[in-house]
Amino acid sequence: MLAHATVIDTTGGPSIRDVVVVVEGNRVKAVEPAGRATLPKHARVVDATGKYVIPGLWDMHTHLFSHVDRPGTNRSAWAFPLYVANGVTGVRDLWTDPDDIATARRWNELRAQGTLLAPHLEWSSRIVDGDPPHIKGAAVVTTPDQARQLVEELKAGGAGFIKTYWNLRREVFFAIAEQAKKSGIPFAGHVPSSVSAFEASDAGMKSIEHLTGIEETCSTRSDEFQRIPPEKWTPNLGDLVARRAFETFDEKRCADLFARFARNGTWQVPTLLLLQSLGLAQEAGIASSPALEYVPTFVREKWPVRDGAGRPLALRRARFARLLRFVGDLHRAGVGILAGSDFGNPLMVAGFSLHDELALLTEAGLTPLQALQTATRNVGVYFGRNDIGTINQGSVADLVILDADPVVDIRNTRRIAGVVLGGRYVDRQELQALLDGLR
């Protein structure tokens, strides 16, 4: 149990000072004022005077399995220590093949038994794409019938949700949406280039990753962009469309879109750090982050240098400024935002990048508490669970103990004094040992 802690109320209330958080097994048994708490006998007491306790953080967009660079392998050996050392106690994996699902289940079991220091995993499915697929290894579907059948197969194989991708044709995407609804499985991912973000939201897409489709849909030329067939898309054309979309931005259309997301309950996982890294990795310091030293050399060696790729710097800056503005506007429109790092991509580092993402969300206009909610309370709402993302009696015992108040400054989520992982207390020395072991 933690004594004399200040508990941050991620539902939005004021922080609660001098309380005792009693943990039993893998659950929070009680949260009580220090004076009134009945302490269990033989309990391990951690003095948390002057410390702040938050629910364990979630990275809502990660890639623990390698499908492209080293198929058949996963990144757990170095990602799990980084996640735990950074207070990330839950992750949502965005490309999970059937055999990966078996692995993820095993990890969760070992974690629950206390034999694996790892975040809890939620997973998706194989990436479902059109022809030609945007990425090697995706499941390709070209007809509505195939799509319906694949949704059924993926669901039967234990998928958490259906992950959609760029090159799905309209009728195929809508067939996925319809079948997913019928079968009772969510679908989420990229808004394919053939549909507008209005249509994706109306079709019931649960979450949109990387703000996909928003720049295009907020343009007066949206219809024209949608008619570009998948096989025509190249990086150069993508750049051109982004530029045209930027120039033909329609404020009113965008406000309508965000209101639609709010009405439909469409979540956004902006992955701002990733988007910033695509054009501004040098100037934002992402390419020189000290956290990169924890990334194995064999991984770093394969990272392409793609900063800017010859596009004008002024445009890259202006586009990212607009993406930040989108996130602030989405939040003010009442759209649910979730923090995700897109770990698995170049320059993204498990755990560390999530703290960077939270900081970027405050740059977009969220308060530190609202940014914290995107990795805690909002996660519980997204999964429809009231036992994660908040600290109450019955909550899962995944907690982070901080040396400084994250509500004052979101950067304080990095000042980790200890982590409670599935009820087990991992102190600062042990966390440091996890990091040192990777050097």
Ligand SMILES: [Zn+2]
């Ligand atoms: Zn991703």
